[in-house]
Amino acid sequence: MIELKNAAYNYGGRDLLSGLSLKLSPGSFHFLTGPSGAGKTTFLKLCYMELQATAGQVNVFGKDVTTLSRDEIAKTRSRIGVVHQECKFLDHLPLTANVCLPLTATGREVNPDDLRDLLAWVGLDGHADSLPPQLSGGERQRAALARAVIMAPDIILADEPTGNVDWEMSQRLLRLLVELNKMGKTIMIATHDLNLIRAAKNQVNSRVLRISNHKLQLAGADL
Numbered sequence: 001m002i003e004l005k006n007a008a009y010n011y012g013g014r015d016l017l018s019g020l021s022l023k024l025s026p027g028s029f030h031f032l033t034g035p036s037g038a039g040k041t042t043f044l045k046l047c048y049m050e051l052q053a054t055a056g057q058v059n060v061f062g063k064d065v066t067t068l069s070r071d072e073i074a075k076t077r078s079r080i081g082v083v084h085q086e087c088k089f090l091d092h093l094p095l096t097a098n099v100c101l102p103l104t105a106t107g108r109e110v111n112p113d114d115l116r117d118l119l120a121w122v123g124l125d126g127h128a129d130s131l132p133p134q135l136s137g138g139e140r141q142r143a144a145l146a147r148a149v150i151m152a153p154d155i156i157l158a159d160e161p162t163g164n165v166d167w168e169m170s171q172r173l174l175r176l177l178v179e180l181n182k183m184g185k186t187i188m189i190a191t192h193d194l195n196l197i198r199a200a201k202n203q204v205n206s207r208v209l210r211i212s213n214h215k216l217q218l219a220g221a222d223l
């Protein structure tokens with residue numbers, strides 16, 4: 001689904017990431033960990049084509065990203081749901097409009113039943129008309145997840161989705177991501193939270209990647 005072949009990225013000449021090689025297979029579940037500033041967000045950006053590798057190759061759904069036109073990139077990106085580290089919403093629009101934005105922005109119809117089901121799935125059915133500033137941190141994270149999955153993507157990339165929430169809420173978010181994986185979605189979660197990774201071990205067959213010294217490594221069983 002996403003394949004990196006000896007890919008690298010540098011901001012302004014300094015190599016942040018190098019020699020990245022990875023094949024994300026359909027239905028896999030990965031955690032991405034590593035110290036703050038190691039390049040986890042940058043790595044995810046390479047995966048969802050926000051950034052292009054400065055060396056090596058990145059293939060997404062079998063296509064070399066550098067050969068894709070702007071339209072093709074937009075189309076391909078719609079198959080990847082992203083939960084950003086900081087969930088940004090349009091504060092003057094109700095939750096439903098924010099969640100539907102990826103669809104409405106591309107001129108697509110929203111099926112009201114599907115939307116109701118989606119909000120119920122993330123436990124926000126009572127908040128359909130709430131404005132984003134009226135939501136708690138955990139509710140915002142769940143709204144961001146709903147927005148990431150509304151296009152029925154094949155892959156979900158989540159950047160610290162449990163960053164600002166308590167343990168119970170992070171468990172709840174994890175369970176939603178595990179459910180998506182059981183439905184066949186390919187999942188990658190960037191997180192600092194080793195307890196979250198440990199908790200996931202009982203629920204899903206996951207692999208842990210670690211960025212360390214600019215490289216991507218498969219973490220051992222020491223977590």
Ligand SMILES: Nc1ncnc2c1ncn2[C@@H]1O[C@H](COP(=O)(O)OP(=O)(O)OP(=O)(O)O)[C@@H](O)[C@H]1O
Nearest residue numbers: 011012016034035036037038039040041042043085
């Ligand atoms: N647009 C940019 N221009 C220059 N440097 C950048 C840019 N974006 C990120 N960096 C730098 O690249 C490094 C990696 O950033 P990145 O956000 O990918 O790390 P991270 O592992 O996700 O960090 P954290 O866990 O703190 O979110 C940092 O040193 C950051 O300052």
